[in-house]
Amino acid sequence: MNLQGFLSIFISSVFIYNVILSRFLGLCPFVAISKNTKQAFAMSAAVTFVITASSAATWLIYNFLLLPFNLAYLRTLSFVLVIAALVQLIEMVIRKTSPVLYRAFGIYLTLITTNCAVLGAAVLNIDMFFAGGKAVAGSFYYSVFQGICMGLGYTLAMLLMSGIRERLELCNVPKALKDFPLAFIIASILSLSFMGFSGFKF
Amino acid sequence: MKNLIKEFTKGIIKENPTFVLALGLCPTLAVSVTVGNGLGMGAAATFVLLGSSIIISLVRDFIPGKIRIPCFIVIIATFVTVTELCLKAYSPVLDRALGIYVPLIVVNCIVLGRAEAFACKHNLLRSFLDGLGMGVGFTLALVLISAIREFLGAGKLLGFTLIKGFEPVFVFGMPSGALLVIGLLLGFFNFLKNRKI
Numbered sequence: 001m002n003l004q005g006f007l008s009i010f011i012s013s014v015f016i017y018n019v020i021l022s023r024f025l026g027l028c029p030f031v032a033i034s035k036n037t038k039q040a041f042a043m044s045a046a047v048t049f050v051i052t053a054s055s056a057a058t059w060l061i062y063n064f065l066l067l068p069f070n071l072a073y074l075r076t077l078s079f080v081l082v083i084a085a086l087v088q089l090i091e092m093v094i095r096k097t098s099p100v101l102y103r104a105f106g107i108y109l110t111l112i113t114t115n116c117a118v119l120g121a122a123v124l125n126i127d128m129f130f131a132g133g134k135a136v137a138g139s140f141y142y143s144v145f146q147g148i149c150m151g152l153g154y155t156l157a158m159l160l161m162s163g164i165r166e167r168l169e170l171c172n173v174p175k176a177l178k179d180f181p182l183a184f185i186i187a188s189i190l191s192l193s194f195m196g197f198s199g200f201k202f
Numbered sequence: 203m204k205n206l207i208k209e210f211t212k213g214i215i216k217e218n219p220t221f222v223l224a225l226g227l228c229p230t231l232a233v234s235v236t237v238g239n240g241l242g243m244g245a246a247a248t249f250v251l252l253g254s255s256i257i258i259s260l261v262r263d264f265i266p267g268k269i270r271i272p273c274f275i276v277i278i279a280t281f282v283t284v285t286e287l288c289l290k291a292y293s294p295v296l297d298r299a300l301g302i303y304v305p306l307i308v309v310n311c312i313v314l315g316r317a318e319a320f321a322c323k324h325n326l327l328r329s330f331l332d333g334l335g336m337g338v339g340f341t342l343a344l345v346l347i348s349a350i351r352e353f354l355g356a357g358k359l360l361g362f363t364l365i366k367g368f369e370p371v372f373v374f375g376m377p378s379g380a381l382l383v384i385g386l387l388l389g390f391f392n393f394l395k396n397r398k399i
Contacts, residue, residue, distance in 0.1 A: 022377045024232040028225075028311060073287060076305040077279035084272065116228045116309045123302045176393035177385075180224060184385030191378035 005138075006145055013149040015197040019117050020157040021190055026117030030158060031183045033108075035169075040162035041155070046108045048151025051121045053090065054083050055147030056140075058122040063135055072133070079122050087113045121150050160190060209328050213335030219312045220343035221391045226312040229303045230344055231380040237360045240348030242296045243303065244341025246285045248334070250307050251316060253281040255333030258321040265322075274317045275308070282308045312340060350383050351375065 019025045026047065033043050058079050066072050091109045095102045112118060125146055129139035136142070164186055173182055219225045226247075233243045257277050265273045286304050289297040297304070307313065316336055321329040353359055355374030373379045 024228045024377065024380070025306075027227045027231070031224075031227075073283060076283050076286065076308055077276065080275055080279050080308050081272070084275065116306050119309050120302055120306055123305050127302065174389075176396060177389045178392075181385045181389035181392060184381050184388065188378045188381035188385060191376075191381055192373070195376060195378060 005142065009142060009146050010149050011197075013146055014153040014156065015194060018153045018157055018191075018194055019120070019150045020154060021187065021194045023120065025120040026115050026154060029108075029115065030161065030187070031180060034158055034161040034183070035165055037159065037162045037166060040158045043108045044151070044155035044158040047112060047115065047117060047154050048148065050083075050087060050090065050109070050112050050115075051118050051151045051154075052144060052147045054086055054118050054122055055125055055143050057082055057086055059125060059129075059140055059143045062126055062130070063140075067133060075123070075126065079119060083118055083122070084113045117150065117154060121147050157190070161186065164190075206327065206331060209331040210335040213332065213337075213339040214342065215339070217336075218339045218343060219336055220340060220347075221388060223312075223315075224388070225315055226310040226340065227384070229306060229310060230340075230347060231377070231384060232303050233300055234344055234348035234351055234380060234383075235355070235375055236299075236352045236358075237345060237348045239296070239299050240344040241341065242289075242293070243300055244337070244344045246289065246300070246304060247307055247310065247312070247340055248337025249285055250278060250281045251313055251333040251337045251340075252330065253284075254278045254313060254317055255321040255329040256326065258317050259324060259326050259329035262322045270322065271314075271318070274314060274322075278313050278317065279308050312336060347380070347383055347387065350387075351379060355379060 013019070017023055020027065020030050029043055029047075034040050061078060061082055062072075062075065066074060066078065071078075087109055091102075094109070125143040128146070129136050129142050161183070165183065168182065168186075177185070213219065217223060220227065220230055229243055229247070233239045254274070254277050258274060261273075261277075282305060285307070286297075289300070289304060316333060320332045324332070349359060351374045353364065354371050355376075357363060357365065357368045357370040371379075374383065
């Protein structure tokens with residue numbers, strides 16, 4: 001647990017290994033909901049929230065339930081179920097406590113259950129912060145922090161993309177490239193510019 | 203009989219999961235650096251698709267409608283775990299190359315999509331053919347993308363150098379190259395579709 005560790009997690013998961021542009025996690029909503037900045041922001045806020053919560057929950061389950069009972073091979077199955085249940089729980093809590101927030105990202109929450117970014121973050125945390133079947137020192141904080149940072153990276157990419165696509169609505173593009181193909185080409189150029197960050201080494 | 207053949211072939215061209223339905227793009231882009239990886243990922247996804255289609259079409263009458271999605275997810279996750287363990291045991295190299303994208307087959311929209319849209323409504327034979335067709339279509343798409351990327355990005359195909367003195371364009375081996383290739387391919391297929399009408 002030191003500042004440098006947190007800083008390197010921040011830089012690497014927001015910029016160098018951006019969830020969308022370099023790891024390709026959560027591409028479906030990235031292409032489908034990035035036409036409008038407001039919606040894109042609501043979606044990425046919901047994703048950030050769920051990734052953070054699920055990073056904590058999956059770490060606890062892996063460390064206190066799966067590892068002691070030698071059930072590490074049930075990782076995929078249990079994580080998917082835990083994330084699905086967690087999303088439902090968050091949805092219920094938000095609906096009870098804050099109707100405004102629920103209206104803002106209620107619909108997106110249900111979509112997140114099968115968002116690969118959430119499961120991807122959980123699996124990555126386990127791969128990175130568990131060595132030889134044991135948790136690395138401070139690994140819980142690292143996992144949660146990495147979850148937050150991956151959410152921030154997702155938000156950054158979503159906002160950039162939706163800003164660009166809002167402008168492109170008015171442009172005259174070839175008919176065959178309209179919508180999806182163009183979105184991928186834009187994402188490719190964005191990803192090219194994010195490659196510039198890979199020079200940073202810690 | 204003709205109907206059954208159609209069940210199989212529709213996944214390959216007419217309803218190709220990658221190019222027409224645009225489903226399950228995350229692993230498609232991430233692992234398509236070389237043709238070998240693409241084939242491995244395609245085979246893994248096909249196995250999961252086949253297994254889950256068979257089981258779901260067998261138990262579809264016993265599952266209450268309200269909890270069908272969690273049930274599907276558990277069935278799919280079981281097959282993914284089997285795939286993961288087999289890969290780790292028999293081909294550690296491929297396992298390392300595919301990395302976290304093997305467990306992520308669970309949340310691949312193709313698998314859950316076929317379970318929800320097809321396997322839970324049709325009998326065993328049809329679901330089997332549908333799963334196989336979709337799997338083959340997915341594998342073909344992966345092979346196409348990874349062949350383009352491997353050839354342009356490393357100047358090789360399946361590990362063999364094709365043209366001597368060809369200067370590889372490294373960017374095609376990078377994430378941004380993957381996005382560019384899939385964008386242009388989707389555009390190309392749109393172009394073909396528009397021209398026919």
